[in-house]
Amino acid sequence: MVKRMLKVLSKEVGGLHEAAYLLAFFAILSQILALVRDRLLTYHFGAGTQLDLYYAAFKIPDIIFVFAASAVSISVLVPFLVERMEDSKEKTKEFVNSIFTCFSLAIIVISVVAWIVMPYIMPWFFKGFGVDKMHTLIMMSRILLLQPILLGVANFFGSIAQAHRQFMMYASGPILYNIGIIIGIILFYPIFGLYGLVLGVLLGALFHVAIQTPAVLEKGLLPRLTFPVIWHSVKKVWYLALPRTFTLGVGSLSILFLVAMASRMTEGSVAIFNLASNLQGVPLAIVGTSYSLAAFPVLAKFFVEGKKELFVSEIRIALQHIIFWSLPVIALFVVLRAQIVRVILGASTKFTWSNTRLTAAVLAIFALSVLAQAVIMLFTRAYYAAKETATPLIINSISAVLTIIFAYGALHIFRSSEWVRTTLASVFRVENVSGNEVLMLALGSAIASILNGIVLWILIEKKFSGFSGGALRTFWRALAGSVTMGAVSYIFLNIFDGVFSLDTVVGVFLQGFLAGIIGIASGIFVLWLLKSEELRDIWSTLHKKIWKAKVVLTDAEPR
Secondary structure (H helix, E strand, O other), X not given: OHHHHHXXXXXXXXXXXXXXXXXXXXXXXXXXXXXXXXXHHHHHHOOOHHHHHHHHHOHHHHHHHHHHHHHHOHHHHHHHHHHHHOOOHHHHHHHHHHHHHHHXXXXXXXXXXXXXXXXXXXXXXXXXXXXXXXXXXHHHHHHOXXXXXXXXXXXXXXXXXXXXXXXXXXXXXXXXXXXXXXXXHHHHHHHHOHHHHHHHHHHHHHHHHHHHHHHHHHOOOOOOOOOOOOHHHHHHHHHHHHHHHHHHHHHHHHXXXXXXXXXXOOOOHHHXXXXXXXXXXXXXXXXXXXXXXXXXXXXXXXXXOOOHHHHHHHHHHHHHHHHHHHHHHHHHHHHOHHHHHHHHHOOOOOOOHHHHHHHHHHHHHHHOOHHHHHHHHHHHXXXXXXXXXXHHHHHHHHHHHHHHHHHHHHXXXXXXXXXXXXXXXXXXXXXXXXXXXXXXXXXXXXXXXXXXXHHHHHHHHHHOOOOXXXXXXXXXXXXXXXXXXXXXXXXXXXXXXXXXXXXXXXXXXXXXXXXXXXXXXXXXXXXXXXXXXXXXXXXXXXXOOHHHOOEEOOOOOOO
């Protein structure tokens, strides 16, 4: 049974839409588990100090993961693997072993140094927690230093799977990762307290590595430490990886500063900021990540083969469908934000109605930048497929700096201007809610992301012209459908306000669900009237039965 399941997961998938929808399917499963995880966290802790500590403990290990593990990420390794796979298996193995050796030594050294300096850097960033909580925060962060090592290995294995278009094996990793965290909450926390939560995270990371391993074994590419390494190959990878490392690193640093600012606000601000970010990450993972990941190996292959027209066409198709899915998500998340938060995160005594209102408001602001974030994912991978990392580095670095500047500036204005404070609190319905200044952190992040997406679009159109026309037509059609969807949902939300009891989770769910369904139906009708090509493509793809998508045979299968 297990062998048969692994065989299914290791199959190669052909076609952008089939691959994207399969990735989206796994992303949905992963995000469902992530929502279960967050609901369990809010049930046990609410939005308070303990959950603040839990989320803050990830920040330094996350930065180490970005800086040390980016060299073995999919975006960096896939083009190199694709090239070497066309030569010989022996050269591919030598390349894999050399990169793995350098990565292992680098990340272990960095993690050891981080362990030593952790007591000195954590108090500097998170002064808001005070001395009494700092010891727990430092110990949790030290335990989590094992996570970047494990996830780095998982990413390395995942790169090999992606190069062979084995999307399902790669996409199942996050599912198991969240299962490990859930085990930590249910089983480890009652025994080890907060430390049990981070032990669950490590268990999930181990699961992530384990599910990638069979694909690597099947291809005979299980890496091992080897000396001497092929420095020529290592230098090429690091040359490409370093700009990407700094690109992602500055983004992680900006989040670190935002969380540090939140730790100085009202208790629970760190938790609310992260919970809202996790919720907006659901559609982002399903839409943006799925399409950008599915497109990347194809884009890398077309670029290597010099097929510029197909390269541009792949960008256009992926972009059109990202726009098509993202705009309705934005509309629904803005209109149904309170219902989404209340149903998903629960209505326990620890997660209060004030927590719900504030998390919903932060979610609405984050949601405004979902399209921009998805566009950034696609365009950044398009640049990486073309082996150009300088442009994403410069633009994303500027965006990271602007995120901090905008957040700090917005926070200063919010605190100093009563009119601004009153107006924004009224717009997002968080009047008299303690800690509503956390909205400004999300606002700074959203504005910077939108500007980042626009600039990347302009630059990549200049470099690879030919995709913006079709994408803009999709944008206006999707915008018309999304505005209709949001307006109709809002109308029926108010109609159902007196129909269902909003004192129960079931009543809140039915109110939001029915209003959303009617809104979606109206949006689809508008798109049908506008003869949306994406609506037709989606119907055609689903009509083919995605679970019977074309499978490209591997070497292990009979031809």
